[in-house]
Amino acid sequence: MKIKLVVGLGNPGKQYQNTRHNMGFRVVDEIAKKLGVSQWKERDGALYFDCYFDMCRVVFIKPQRFINLSGDVMIKFVNFLNIKTEDIIVISDDLDLPVGSIKLKEKGSSGGHNGLKNIESQLKTNEYKRIKIGISNDRNIDTKDYVLEKLNKEENDKLNPAIEKAANAVLDSIAHPFSQVMSKYNTRIKS
Numbered sequence: 001m002k003i004k005l006v007v008g009l010g011n012p013g014k015q016y017q018n019t020r021h022n023m024g025f026r027v028v029d030e031i032a033k034k035l036g037v038s039q040w041k042e043r044d045g046a047l048y049f050d051c052y053f054d055m056c057r058v059v060f061i062k063p064q065r066f067i068n069l070s071g072d073v074m075i076k077f078v079n080f081l082n083i084k085t086e087d088i089i090v091i092s093d094d095l096d097l098p099v100g101s102i103k104l105k106e107k108g109s110s111g112g113h114n115g116l117k118n119i120e121s122q123l124k125t126n127e128y129k130r131i132k133i134g135i136s137n138d139r140n141i142d143t144k145d146y147v148l149e150k151l152n153k154e155e156n157d158k159l160n161p162a163i164e165k166a167a168n169a170v171l172d173s174i175a176h177p178f179s180q181v182m183s184k185y186n187t188r189i190k191s
Contacts, residue, residue: 004058005083006031006170007074009092009115011148012064018156021147023133023163024091024115025062030167032060044076053174059083068114071122078123089129089170090119093147097134100158102166104182105130129178131166133159 010016010025032040032049040047046061059081063073074090077083092113097103107127110116120126135155138146151159169185 002056002087003081003083004056004087004089004174005074005077005081006058006060007070007088007090007119008060008062009067009070009090010062011067012062016148018150019148020135020151020155021067021093023093023135023159023166026159026163027091027131027133027166027170028060028062030163031170034167034171044080045073046077048077056174058174068118070115071118071120074119075122085123085125085128088123089131089173090116091131091133091166091170092116093135094132095135095137095143095147097132097136099134099136099155100162101134102162102169102185103132103134104169104178104186105132106178106182129173131169133162133166135159 006028008024008028010022011019016022035051037049040049045065046063048059048061050057050059059077061074061077063070065073078088092115094103094111096111106129109126110120135147165185169181172184173181
C-alpha cells in the first residue's frame, strides 16, 4: 500500500499560535477538522494522525521541535514508513507571496525558509512537493521578528480562505496528479 506524508510546518507552543510562521500547522489543523479527526497521536517528536483514502495511507504530521528542525523530525517518519520523496507534501509560510495567496510547487529552492532548508538537508534533495501560504513581508522589521509576530484581524481575514483552500489542495492531491492540482489551485492575490 502506498504511504504519503503531509508535513505542516510551524513552531510548537501557545506563544507561537496565530503567528505568521505557523501556516503549515493551521493547514493540517484544517484538514483534521474537515476529516473529523480530534485525536492526535505522538511519535518521534511530532503530533500526527493518519487515514486511508482509496488504497493509500496518508500520515499528517506537525513536528513539535522548532521550525528550523522540522526535517530532523520528518526524516524519522520517512525512514520508518519507507516513504518516497515524491509522496511528500510540505506546507509552509512564504514571505515572497502576498498575504492570502497560495502556491503549489513540485520542487524548488528553500527561498531562505529555515524549515525547508532543514528538510532539504535531511532528504538530500529539493524535489519534494510543497504548498506555500503567502504572509508577505515587512522590510522594516527583522525577518525573524516578523514571522513570529501575531497575525492581526485583517491578515487573518485574508488567510482563513487561503488555509481552507490549501487544505482542499492537499486532499485533492491524494487522489489526483499534483500537476493537475497545481493548475487548479495556484492563485496570486495582488498585494
